[in-house]
Every structure is written in C-alpha cells, then in structure tokens.
Amino acid sequence: QAVVTQEPSLTVSPGGTVTLTCGSSTGAVTSGHYPYWFQQKPGQAPRALTYDTTNKYSWTPARFSGSLLGGKAALTLSGAQPEDEADYYCLLSYSGVWVFGGGTKLTVL
Amino acid sequence: QVQMVQSGAEVKKPGASVKVSCKTSGYPFTGHYMHWVRQAPGQGLEWLGWINPNSGGTKYAQKFQGRVIMTRDTSISTHFMEVSRLTSDDTAIYYCARYPLSAVGSPFDYWGQGTLVTVSS
Numbered sequence A: 001q002a003v004v005t006q007e008p009s010l011t012v013s014p015g016g017t018v019t020l021t022c023g024s025s026t027g028a029v030t031s032g033h034y035p036y037w038f039q040q041k042p043g044q045a046p047r048a049l050t051y052d053t054t055n056k057y058s059w060t061p062a063r064f065s066g067s068l069l070g071g072k073a074a075l076t077l078s079g080a081q082p083e084d085e086a087d088y089y090c091l092l093s094y095s096g097v098w099v100f101g102g103g104t105k106l107t108v109l
Numbered sequence B: 001q002v003q004m005v006q007s008g009a010e011v012k013k014p015g016a017s018v019k020v021s022c023k024t025s026g027y028p029f030t031g032h033y034m035h036w037v038r039q040a041p042g043q044g045l046e047w048l049g050w051i052n053p054n055s056g057g058t059k060y061a062q063k064f065q066g067r068v069i070m071t072r073d074t075s076i077s078t079h080f081m082e083v084s085r086l087t088s089d090d091t092a093i094y095y096c097a098r099y100p101l102s103a104v105g106s107p108f109d110y111w112g113q114g115t116l117v118t119v120s121s
Helices: none
Strands: A004-006 A009-012 A017-024 A036-040 A047-051 A064-069 A072-078 A086-094 A097-100 A104-108 B003-006 B010-012 B018-025 B032-039 B045-051 B058-060 B068-073 B078-083 B092-100 B115-119
Touching (some): A004 A086, A009 A017, A017 A086, A072 A086, A086 B045, B003 B092, B010 B018, B018 B115, B045 B068, B045 B092, B078 B092
Parallel strands (some): B010 B115
Antiparallel strands (some): A004 A017, A036 A086, A064 A072, A086 A097, B003 B018, B018 B078, B032 B045, B032 B092, B045 B058, B068 B078, B092 B115
C-alpha cells in the first residue's frame, strides 16, 4: 500500500501565507489521485475543505485553495486566521483504495 | 436534512468483535457510497474501506482485509462496519462518511459523529 507524506508541523503568522504539501511513495501526485484536504479541530470530526485537487465546498473559506505543486498535492492558506489552527489531512485515491497522509499540525502564531 | 447517526461507544476485550452502525436519513440511501475512517487516540486518520449501497460491493484497505466487514441494510437505511479479532491497537474513534455514486454531489460532505471503540482486558 502506498504511503502518503505530509509535513508533521508548520507555523504561520496571522495574515500570512503557508502551503501544506502531500506526496506519494508511488511517484508524482496527479489529478488521477483525486486529492482531498480535510481540516480537523480538537474533539471534532474531520471537515472536508477541497476535493478533486482544486474544488471547494460551499463552506470552504476563500483563503484556502488546493493545487498540484512540484509533483505533490498542495493546500495553500492565504491570510491565515487564528481559527485556522488545526490538523490538516490529505487523502489520495489509488484506484479506489484511499490513503490518508499522516497529517500536518498547523499553528497560527 | 442529511443525518448520519452512529451507534454508541463500545468496550470490548481483546479477541472479540465489534459492530458499529451508521443510520442515515435525509437523502437517497442508494445514492452514496459509505466510507469508514478511524482515528486512534492522538493519532491521524486511517481509511478502512467503502461499501456500495446498491450492490453491497466493498473495497478495503489491505491492512484490514479479512478482519473488517462492511454491510448495509437498505430497508432501514443503515450501514454497518464490523471489526473482528480486536487488539488494543483497534482502540479508536470510528467514523462513517458518505461519498456520492455519481458526479453530482459533494464527496465526504457529511460524517457521522463518531463511535469510540475501546479494546481493553
């Protein structure tokens, strides 16, 4: 089974910009992996932020955007807010078998 | 409105089995796959598998093949996920999450509230 890798932790200043990445042990991440990004705050269920690389949900703040960057999936947060401090997980599909990344703990400080 | 209500917390002994349910309402039951995801205490998310509500077809993570069984009862709009031969490593919150069969709809938009399964002797 593939291994999906994320930065364990990142820090961003309020109002700043940060990019979280999601790599695959099988090679470059492509749109065919249908990359997802989830946000999870303590004690809550995960909430999806983006799907199929770039698509947003109705509840996704405009400051979040998904993309492919240098062979990885990426989630960029532009204009970080204190409420964005959370764990972020990517999810990739491998022909119908899905694998989560290990998660990135994002600190807004 | 869409609701996905999971069964209550469970405490099981090592070697036992547990069956978690996810009762759905507010949308056509046969219109969405159901994925199951778990999260051990202080750990990340782990994908277990999915079930097609129409055919009952399933796909599991390799790690759980032979130990996890996903089923559904269309008459009561409820999905089930059973884990057998439990060990302490299976202690986790288990979530159900829906995923549309067609291109219409938002995938993983609704999740159950989670079911805590504790495995302890």
